[in-house]
Amino acid sequence: MDVNKTVEILLVEDSDQDAELALRALKKNNISNKITRLRDGEEALDFLFGRGEFEGRSxxxxxxxxxxxxxxxxxxxxxxxxxxxxNEITEKLPVVMLTSSKEERDLVHSYELGANSYIVKPVEFESFTKSVRDIGFYWMILNELP
Incomplete structure (x- = not known):
């Protein structure tokens, strides 16, 4: 992976199946061509903060x-x-929690920590695909960043 390539959507998902569905939904709907998928939180932190295998990434x-x-x-x-x-560099970065957890404490804690959105992954393929498409459309096209 080119550590300095531009990434528009960072997908952090340990489930290969859910990640593949999300990637297909985003690409099928021409939401973004610049998507990076990471498999766990440690890899995400390394990517965002230029550590480990991503050392040297801006x-x-x-x-x-x-x-x-x-x-x-x-x-x-x-x-x-x-x-x-x-982190002052990433503090305003939009973060959408995309999870299968419907637990109230997870929802509340996510918002307390500054999540911009909390979306429960639908079980059905078509619903999941539509949700990811809508997320991408909103955050990539409609939303204005500071």
């Missing part, structure tokens, strides 16, 4: 939006969100 080259799974190995989505909000 930390100022931040994505337009992060689609962040909540329950992941190594470092969970809430820890990633907290780190994003604590």
């Amino acid at each position: 930390v100022h080259n931040i994505p337009r939006v992060v689609l962040l799974d909540l329950k992941m190995p190594k470092v969970d989505g809430l820890e990633v969100l907290k780190a994003i909000r604590e």
Whole structure:
């Protein structure tokens, strides 16, 4: 991976199946050609802060939006969100929690840590595809960043 390529959407998802569906939905609807998928929270933090395998990546080259799974190995989505909000370079980066968790405490904690949106992944393929398309459309086309 070219560590300094422009990334518009950072998809952090440990499920290969969910990631593949999300990537297909985004690409099929021409939302973005510049998508990077990472498999866990530790990899996401390394990417965002130019550490580990992403050392040398410009930390100022931040994505337009992060689609962040909540329950992941190594470092969970809430820890990633907290780190994003604590860093002055990434603190305003839009983060959408895209998760299968319907637990009230996960929802509340996500917003307390500064999530911009919390979306429960639909189970049905068509609903999931539509949700991802709508997320991409809003955050990539409609939303204005500071």
